[in-house]
Amino acid sequence: DTGVSQDPRHKITKRGQNVTFRCDPISEHNRLYWYRQTLGQGPEFLTYFQNEAQLEKSRLLSDRFSAERPKGSFSTLEIQRTEQGDSAMYLCASSLDRVGGETQYFGPGTRLLVL
Amino acid sequence: AQKVTQAQTEISVVEKEDVTLDCVYETRDTTYYLFWYKQPPSGELVFLIRRNSFDEQNEISGRYSWNFQKSTSSFNFTITASQVVDSAVYFCALSETEDKIIFGKGTRLHILP
Numbered sequence: 001d002t003g004v005s006q007d008p009r010h011k012i013t014k015r016g017q018n019v020t021f022r023c024d025p026i027s028e029h030n031r032l033y034w035y036r037q038t039l040g041q042g043p044e045f046l047t048y049f050q051n052e053a054q055l056e057k058s059r060l061l062s063d064r065f066s067a068e069r070p071k072g073s074f075s076t077l078e079i080q081r082t083e084q085g086d087s088a089m090y091l092c093a094s095s096l097d098r099v100g101g102e103t104q105y106f107g108p109g110t111r112l113l114v115l
Numbered sequence: 116a117q118k119v120t121q122a123q124t125e126i127s128v129v130e131k132e133d134v135t136l137d138c139v140y141e142t143r144d145t146t147y148y149l150f151w152y153k154q155p156p157s158g159e160l161v162f163l164i165r166r167n168s169f170d171e172q173n174e175i176s177g178r179y180s181w182n183f184q185k186s187t188s189s190f191n192f193t194i195t196a197s198q199v200v201d202s203a204v205y206f207c208a209l210s211e212t213e214d215k216i217i218f219g220k221g222t223r224l225h226i227l228p
Contacts, residue, residue: 076216109158
């Protein structure tokens with residue numbers, strides 16, 4: 001049973017460049033979440049998908065951020081025109097959609113450094 | 116509004132001591148879920164426990180135990196006979212809607228040999 005995987009694990013980029021991260025959820029999970037974690041803080045919710053539908057977006061997700069889950073399987077998170085304030089760990093999680101809720105399982109994260 | 120407070124930023128104990136990590140939450144909902152996650156130095160968040168608001172029974176899993184008290188809005192986590200491998204950042208978290216999770220700022224736990 002493979003867990004949630006994320007690629008790349010680390011990314012260094014220059015301010016103004018675009019970056020894209022990928023998340024592969026646990027295979028039978030229909031919900032996929034993106035969180036951002038800055039140094040010394042807990043993860044903060046960005047957005048989530050149920051199958052291919054993006055159901056909620058946080059106000060943290062500015063216009064420079066876009067997330068997709070085109071076939072309801074893997075997801076991508078793109079940041080355009082990166083800023084130094086985007087430096088953070090980007091975490092992906094997945095879960096099953098069941099009555100009563102279900103536990104979110106997290107991937108190893110993508111650590112982004114914007115120079 | 117929902118909020119999770121972990122007042123202990125950092126704790127250090129000597130191996131084999133017991134340690135309790137505090138968590139206080141705020142919510143207006145009567146139905147909600149509480150979680151604890153562990154984040155070792157590798158960075159991956161490891162799920163420890165999920166508890167719904169209707170189940171106030173305390174839980175024990177090996178050296179880990181959790182005390183849920185709705186009267187004080189607390190969901191504390193105790194590690195008995197701590198080990199060096201328990202060193203990590205521990206996050207308490209709350210979910211009202213069965214989707215997004217709100218995390219506390221975490222408690223960094225150092226277990227000294």
